[in-house]
Amino acid sequence: MLVIDTFQAARKSLDRNRNRAMLTMLGVIIGVGSVVLMTSVGASMEELILGQISSIGAQSMVIFPGQQEGAEGTVQAGFDSITFSDIEALEKLDTVTSIAPAMFLPVPQATYGRETTEPRVIGTVPNYFRNRELTLSAGRLLEDADIRGARNVVVLSSEIVDDLFGKQDPIGKRIKIGSRFYEVVGTLESVGTQFFQNADEFVFIPLSTARAQTGQKYLNVVSLQAVGNFDLAQSDVETLLRKRHGIVGDDDFIVRTSAQANDILGAVSLGLTLFITTIAGISLIVGGIGIMNIMLVAVSERTREIGLRKAVGAKRRDILLQFLIEAIALTVIAGMIGVFLGLALAGLVAGIVDKFLPTYDFVLSLPSIGIALCMAFATGLGFGLYPARKAALLSPMNALRYE
Amino acid sequence: MASKQVPLIETVDLRKSYFSEELETAVLHGLNLTINEEEFVSIMGPSGSGKSTLMHILGFLDQPTSGKYLFRGEATRTMTDDELAAIRATRVSFVFQAFNLLPRTTVLENVMLPLLYHPTIPASERRDRAMHAIETVGLGDRATYYTNQLSGGQQQRTAIARALVTEPDVIFADEPTGNLDSKSGNQVMEAIQELHAAGGRTIILVTHEQNTAQHAKRIIHLRDGHIDSDTTKFKRLNAKKNHNLTK
Numbered sequence: 001m002l003v004i005d006t007f008q009a010a011r012k013s014l015d016r017n018r019n020r021a022m023l024t025m026l027g028v029i030i031g032v033g034s035v036v037l038m039t040s041v042g043a044s045m046e047e048l049i050l051g052q053i054s055s056i057g058a059q060s061m062v063i064f065p066g067q068q069e070g071a072e073g074t075v076q077a078g079f080d081s082i083t084f085s086d087i088e089a090l091e092k093l094d095t096v097t098s099i100a101p102a103m104f105l106p107v108p109q110a111t112y113g114r115e116t117t118e119p120r121v122i123g124t125v126p127n128y129f130r131n132r133e134l135t136l137s138a139g140r141l142l143e144d145a146d147i148r149g150a151r152n153v154v155v156l157s158s159e160i161v162d163d164l165f166g167k168q169d170p171i172g173k174r175i176k177i178g179s180r181f182y183e184v185v186g187t188l189e190s191v192g193t194q195f196f197q198n199a200d201e202f203v204f205i206p207l208s209t210a211r212a213q214t215g216q217k218y219l220n221v222v223s224l225q226a227v228g229n230f231d232l233a234q235s236d237v238e239t240l241l242r243k244r245h246g247i248v249g250d251d252d253f254i255v256r257t258s259a260q261a262n263d264i265l266g267a268v269s270l271g272l273t274l275f276i277t278t279i280a281g282i283s284l285i286v287g288g289i290g291i292m293n294i295m296l297v298a299v300s301e302r303t304r305e306i307g308l309r310k311a312v313g314a315k316r317r318d319i320l321l322q323f324l325i326e327a328i329a330l331t332v333i334a335g336m337i338g339v340f341l342g343l344a345l346a347g348l349v350a351g352i353v354d355k356f357l358p359t360y361d362f363v364l365s366l367p368s369i370g371i372a373l374c375m376a377f378a379t380g381l382g383f384g385l386y387p388a389r390k391a392a393l394l395s396p397m398n399a400l401r402y403e
Numbered sequence: 404m405a406s407k408q409v410p411l412i413e414t415v416d417l418r419k420s421y422f423s424e425e426l427e428t429a430v431l432h433g434l435n436l437t438i439n440e441e442e443f444v445s446i447m448g449p450s451g452s453g454k455s456t457l458m459h460i461l462g463f464l465d466q467p468t469s470g471k472y473l474f475r476g477e478a479t480r481t482m483t484d485d486e487l488a489a490i491r492a493t494r495v496s497f498v499f500q501a502f503n504l505l506p507r508t509t510v511l512e513n514v515m516l517p518l519l520y521h522p523t524i525p526a527s528e529r530r531d532r533a534m535h536a537i538e539t540v541g542l543g544d545r546a547t548y549y550t551n552q553l554s555g556g557q558q559q560r561t562a563i564a565r566a567l568v569t570e571p572d573v574i575f576a577d578e579p580t581g582n583l584d585s586k587s588g589n590q591v592m593e594a595i596q597e598l599h600a601a602g603g604r605t606i607i608l609v610t611h612e613q614n615t616a617q618h619a620k621r622i623i624h625l626r627d628g629h630i631d632s633d634t635t636k637f638k639r640l641n642a643k644k645n646h647n648l649t650k
Contacts, residue, residue: 002526005519016507308503311464312565313492313520315485396491397464400503 006318010326013302024294025334027287028379032335032372035280036342039368041349042272048360049265060131061234062256063222063241080218081245081252084211087222089240095233098225100127103210103218107178110164110203117163119156119203121177123210129155129188131223139171139186142206146185150208154182158190159200177203180213192359230257284375287334288383295327295387300402306391307399320392327384328377335376339369409476411572411605412438412461417470419456430456432628433470438607440572443599445608445616448625455577457625458609462495462575463487475572492520496566498595500578502558504550504565510537511546514564521569536564540594556587563594573605574598580615592618 014021065081087101102124110119122128129141137158146153154175161170170184182205191199210216226233234255241253299306306319343364350362419431430453438444448454459465460472463479472479474490482490496517504513514533518524524532537546540560550558559579566574576595580588596618599606610616624631 002519005526009519012508304503305505308505309516309520310488311462311491311497311503312517313488313569315488315520317485318520395465397459400464400499 003321006321006325007329009322010329013298013326014329017298020294021330024290025330025337027290028284028331028334028376029287029338029341031280031283031287031379032338032376033342033345034283035276035372035375036339036365036369037345037349038276038279039273039365039372040343040346040363042269042276043363043365043368044346044350044353044360045272046265046269047363048357049268058258059226059230060258061224061226061237063224063237064254064256065218065220065252066254067250067252079220082219082222082241083217084219086241086244087219089244090222090224090237093233093236093240095227095229095236096224097227098127098131099222100125100131100224101207101219101222102128103207103214103216104220105178105205105210105214110160110175110177112164112170112173112175115164115166117160117201119160119177119201121203121205121210123205123207125207128204128223131225134191135189137187137189138169139184141186142204146206147208150206150212152180152182152209153185153206155186155188155204156184157188157200157202159198160203161187177205178213193357230259280372280375284379287331288379291327291330291380292383292387294330295323295384296390298326299323299387299391302391303394303399303402306394307396307402310394310396311400316392319394320388323388323391324381324384327388328380331376331380331384332373335373338376339372342372343369408440410437410473411440411442411475412436413471413473413476414461414467415471415473417457417460417472418468419453419460419465420468430628431460431467434628434630436623436630438605440605441599441602442621443596443606443608443619445610445619445622446625447610447613447616447622448631449611451627452625453628454609454611454625458575458577458607461607462497462573463490464497488520489522492517492522493569494571495573495575496569496571498559498562498566498574498576498579500581502550502555502562502582504558504561506551507549509547509549510542510553510561510564513550513561514568517565517569524569533564533568536568537561539567539598540564554587555583556590559583559587559591560594563591563598567598571604573607576606576608576610578610578612579608580610580612588615 063082065079082101084101087099090096090099102122105121105123107121108118109116110121111117124142125147126142126144128134129136139155142153142155145151154177156164156170164170164175165173170187173184174181175184176182182203188200193199224237234257238251238255241247242251245252306314309319309322347362350360353360414434414436417431417434417436418429420427420429422428434457446454446457456465460467466480474494479487479490505516511530511533514536515529518529518532534543534546537543540563542557542560542564545553545557545561550561553561559582563574563579566576574595579591579595583591592615595606595608598604606619608616608619616622621633621635623633
């Protein structure tokens, strides 16, 4: 029997039992659909997280005061460990550059005329904008002269501009932050969310101004860039700070790098992938058992047909192939439907989530589609084999007499 | 029955027993039988006489427990499953009491079915051969009908066309009229007789009906797994020879 005839025979018999075939396929459709949906959502999440993290930049590191808790690190205590003299020491290192210390000011409100808003106030230096890849939309950024003179100038993020000025031009206007007045010298382009925080609700004042105003002797965060070898730069920074802080045991600071973030992301996404794969595996096994069940029904229902085919000369292999191809056709068609369904749902999810997280994008995970289809194929092959073998081994005479 | 040429079918002490739970039920008790080419033989007997079992063995659907079965002088006991399938595909074919047509399938597709498994007939010839066989049994205008749209007689003639299409040496007909009214039954028997009259084919008819058996020129009676009688007549053939097929 030609292979094409085997396909024809399988196609005809599926055609004759279309409703049952559809119901049988449901298990595999759901299995494959959920794999495609979940991997697509997972990939979108990964892109989203990567997008957040990549704002650090590959050569960047960020130093926080505080203690590492556990391996993955949570800031615990000791918010005052990084001082201005630490910064001066860091500036002497050859392996790092663009050092941008920053402090957060506990200011509740900013006002312009009758408009008020609740910005997050950061005192920092010009390097900060470079390290965070913040771009100017109008006016100018903070300059070294602002730092030296501890001027009362401010650069605003886009949402703060909207809140206070609406459509007016903010440059040159004076706004009140806390109890002091600052001149707006520049505004920033919107950057959306970074590290899952809204990055458009900041105001930036010179670090020296902030220090003078609050009297705070420590820094809340320091970002900097490695020059050349990143690992060397990181170890230089860590060695320097440990030495300066006289540390023998646990560090009182945390160095965050994009590599770390990627590691965490990798672990999370590996866990997610394993989780999805397990779920998908279970649903494919359930689907496969459904397929096997229905193929066994088909074999006993069509025992006389098998007998007839054997009586007119079908070999065992012909019967085996016919039923196997039927089972595989079922699962592969189901797999394709599942892929489309999964993609459609992933698209829907992306459409909805995008309303809340504008940087969430629909990601098509081609390898996962390939894997899902292969799994569907393997399910058909694995669970179709037993019924097909059973059919092939029927004695023609007994099969013909079967009632 | 001695013949210069090798007989088509020859059995020597053919035995068949069924076993269930170590209980042996002998169905055929050492049959010695010779059937030559182009014979038309009826195998008769009451139910349980072993006639169906004999047909299954002669038709390569089943294997004997012991004894010899020579087909064209060739021993068949040692053949593998695939070799038996190949013989079924090319040398023998069957007409069953219950027609055994594929459901929800056209006459043409049913008749083409054996050609799918035929080792030498190319795919391009299937349709023409099938149409020819369908026309031979007078169903040319029904080729595209689904088999459930046909009468019982037409269904059985479809089955006859399916048996013809591979141009086998032997056609086995197992109670071919058993599920038909007498009019349709007669039409089917006429079709079978016509086939035999056209020459070149051995027909082995298994039946318990005397009327049906009378269409053959040789009648073998089985009783309890033995050959009870084996008689040959010559009149019947001439009487029916010039009948034309009617739908």
